[in-house]
Amino acid sequence: MSPRPLLAPTFARTRLGSGPGLLLAHGAGSSLAGTYGPVLEALAARYTVVGIDYPGSGDTPRSATALSVDDLADQLVAAADAEGVDRFAVSGYSLGGPVAIRTATRHPERVTALVLTASFPHRDNxxxxxxxxxxxxxxxxxxxxxxxxxxxxxxxxxxxxxxxxxxxxxxxxxxxxxxxxxxSEQTDLVGQVDVRDDLVGLKVPTLVVSTTDDRLTSTALHRRLAETIPDAQLAEIATGHLPMLERTEEWLQLVTDFLDKHHA
Structure with a gap:
């Protein structure tokens, strides 16, 4: 697949740390800092962390049109381009999971690993x-x-x-x-996104972190990701939808152990 042309970055972005590239995709109704705040410093101690704020989050203005997972994925990569990060793992939390998956589908030559936390391939009831x-x-x-x-x-x-x-x-x-x-726009996207067709074609090491006391994204949806993505690894954390807040060190250990093994 030939590389896609570079896209001008238009979303607010954050760069921290040094080392291998790690892109962060946040959850709906939150922001980069709101989702990853408890772990940003620890991640930046090991990786070059680049993340964006979706429209209506952080310093990114609200969008006048409906959001799309393709646009969010391409803007995440545009942020990496602007920061000079060529290859990267992608960590996606909740709605950020489909964004990470679509990033790997649209830019397969650049993604080295995926971490999908409390996430989903499509909505259930x-x-x-x-x-x-x-x-x-x-x-x-x-x-x-x-x-x-x-x-x-x-x-x-x-x-x-x-x-x-x-x-x-x-x-x-x-x-x-x-x-x-x-x-409102971000949670509308949660109810519409469907990346099931992307899953079987993923060729990168993938860790699915299942939050077993989650009232938003069910363990059935977490398992569907792990069972459909080739050779994906499933890990469980006994928390609600916010493992980075509720079990910070446990989440960090799982993710850094995985990335140290698969993302040099």
């Missing part, structure tokens, strides 16, 4: 319903209600129930204040 409700709440502008929905759906049972009442209220306030302006 639960994810379709959750993304629809999430999008409607975000579009309403009710940030308090949006924060309540996000915490209820994203945190695992142990993490949520161990919070004292005052900490829960503080966390709700933080989530409400930092909600992505483009949450």
């Amino acid at each position: 639960r994810l379709a319903l959750a993304s629809s409700v999430w999008s409607k709440i975000a579009a309403s502008g009710d940030r308090e209600l949006l924060a309540e929905f996000q915490l209820m759906m994203a945190l695992g049972t142990q993490a949520l129930e161990s919070m004292p009442a005052d900490q829960l209220q503080q966390t709700l306030g933080y989530v409400a204040a930092t909600a992505a302006e483009g949450s």
